[in-house]
Amino acid sequence: MIGTLLATGLVVVGAGSILSFAPRSFRVGLVVQAVGVALVGLSGLAVFVSGDELGASFTNELEPRLGVDPTSGYFLFVLGIVAAPAVVFATRYLAPTTTGRVIGGLTGVFLLVLALVLCARDPLTFLAAWELMTLVPAAIILVGRHDREARSSVYVYIGLTHLMGAGTWIAVLLLADAGAFGGGSSLETGSSTQIAIAVAALVGMGTKAGLVPLHTWLPRAHPIAPAHVSALMSGVMIKMAIYGLVRVLVEWLGELPAWYGVVVLVVGGASAVIGVVYAIFQHELKRLLAFHSIENVGIIVLGLGACLLLHARGADEWAGVALAAALLHTLNHAVFKGLLFLGAGAFEKVAGSLEIDRLGGLLQRMPWTGGAFLVGAMAIAGLPPLNGFASEWLTLQSLLAVPANGGVAEGLAGALALAALAATAALAVLCFVKVVGLVLLGRPRRSRIEEAVEMPVPMRGAAAFLALACVVLGVVPGLLAGPLAGLAPWPTDDAAGVAVDVPWDDSLPSPGIFLVLLVGSGLLAAARGRRRAAPAPSWACGQVVGPELQWTSAGFTKPLRLVLEAVLRPTRDVTRSVRGGVLQEVRYEGHVPHLFDTHLNRPITRAGLWAASRARRVQSGSLTAYVAYLVALVIVLLAAVRTGAIG
């Protein structure tokens, strides 16, 4: 029954995708896609809740097989809850031009590929879907934009995800070789095969997830995609890497050594802090949101690291809680990041660009989209009673459980990760106060926004649906958190309740907090009563607050920039033009460079190009030379076999 529903959903998405290519059925096709992906999401949820396996189970053979189990089902639900509103949003967001139709059609292909990653049950299908998942959005970006900047960004995106993504191939093929694709054969803890697979998976899938320092493709590729595709990329695509990491590290590799858990914690903590710090200094809304994806993937990976570490220490019940924290944040991030990217797409429509200092006043003009965006911003900032708070609370709990379960070095790593996550949450508040202020509040900073009107119903409906999901998931996180702990391959406490419970007799009664906040602020607002006084202008020492007195993003983040100066190395450039001894103009330019680009990527790129120019010398173009190379290779191989080096 559920299997039929899932298959129907996938077929409907495919049909919708084909319909979207045709000019007359473009919008219908997108709606059909949305219905299909909603069916896929619901059947995924049903599989997750029922705990059954459908279709084939995992195999190490290289023959195509498809199936679903509760873990796949949960991620299909993540796909459905973001993709359905995103595609509905696209019905109005995309114009039915040739470009729009091709993007709309390819969106459906992208959805199918994402579902294929989750349903693949053999190494070959998994790897094929994995590669397509990288290539399809690249194609969508290039259909939408042809300029040099977009081409170069896509080049970096594909180059980096393929070079580093080789880790995924190595991990999956080694797993298949060891007979552990899908679990089954228990690898010995600390064996070289196990460690090789674990490291390769972290590099390969970590690149796809956008973990520091392999993240530099993410803030380039995500912002240039169409808004609904950005939502899918940030909300769902990078979560496929989390899916892969959960499968490999938690389910298939058996028990990993504790030091590996510490490595994962360090990578997660670094991604969280570095992602949010750079997000704060971005000037383009979608690029800023892309950096926040790095932050949130870091938070998810912190949960994963705590899970591995706690499992290694034998605290299995806690390890289940940590896994639930990671998976819950995966869903929550998908929901609020999808919402924020859709909001950004709507704002781009009315404002023309997303330069953050040139927006403003959008809440008054677009109350639905703006209000939903505000909810999303509060959710990503981890504020109660919304969903980001619930999963960050659970992550904090599981990080605190790391020192509580012993081991001096591991415990210290856990405590540092705890501090990093607390600081990350506060930095996210700083960043989203800035975003809300500059985008939604105050007066418009550009004349085009004066005439801005609310978006059509499908667009604002999609945003409002996701905002509602932020609230609901924040009020009853326990319904998911309990069963999520049950996805761990070891016995855990997977009881579902409304509140979230943790093993040391503490719980987050989120409905109570929601009620106190709602009723409390309602009563206080009522007690405050109506205003008798007339509105007054803002106080600026008697000056009129004109546009030139408005604050900018750079001004608001200056204290943090100064505090972190030694780390961030911001540049500033002041030029004065003086004519006839009289100062005419002072130009100030400040910039926070992305040090991973300048200090890591650029030297590597340069070295790569240098090596390529050397390698080019052997490429003479003459056929005899290539035959000679082949003969030489065969001789070397034969010699190696003869001496026993290989074979």
Next chain:
Amino acid sequence: MSGASAAAAAVQLVGGLALAPLLPGLVQHWKARLQGRRGPSPLQPYRELARLWSRSSIDVEGTTLVYRLAPPVAAAALVAAVLLVPAAADAPELGVGHSLLALGGLLALARFTVCAAAWDTENGFALMGASRDLTISVFTEAALVLSLSVGALVAGTTDLTGVIAGTAGSDAWTSPGLALGAVGFALVVLAETGRQPIDNPDTHLELTMIHEGPVLEYGGRDLALLQWTASARHWVVLVLAAQVFVPHAKDVWLQLAILPLVLVVLCGALALVETLLAKMRILLAPRLLGIGAAAALLGVLSWLIETG
């Protein structure tokens, strides 16, 4: 519900909701005495609240719902925080649980709403205060979570009633962990209550304001709510300091009886710190809080070594 637990709930509700303004009042009063002035009576905050409540709030031109909702939402967040922080080990659950890791979220909610409202007013001074407050909060939050986790580790739970019970008596103080956590938490108290050397609550110069900055545009009942919010923040962090980071009795009745005394002493300590120290350069404040976080981290480490 036992008698002690009912008493704890009563102390928590009456103290947190009604008596909280007394705490900043006491600090002001003693600070003036220490400086050789007569100063206002400890009841001054109540007089101010009464005066402000009798006046209407004022809207700033061009503001939205964000500006109007910020005071009630911030105050509601602190109401939830008051309900969350128990006055003694036996305090009953008041609907919001006792999780110490949820406290940071509630304080952050109050901060978010008020700072977002500063953007709504477009007031440069308000934004200056907001940006400083948020910058410092990054370090405060890390120190807060780390120092509270020392208490949680010693007690073996993150439930605050359990933490109070677990850190009671003299056993918890035989090792340096909790004392190092207390150093970290002391700096958190200074930052969260907006005291010198991090912030100066008495300043009337907009350029130097941190916590007072974002609320500049508010008046009347709005300002009354925000001032109550600030005093509730005093209550929350000082009660935590008194019941976790100051040696306290195991008996619940004794805990409740001594609490007012400890709170008064802590207010005196705040007044003394305010008198002895000048406000530090704003960019140095993160360093000070960083030292607090490092002390708390050392506390965790010493606990780990001891139990490891």
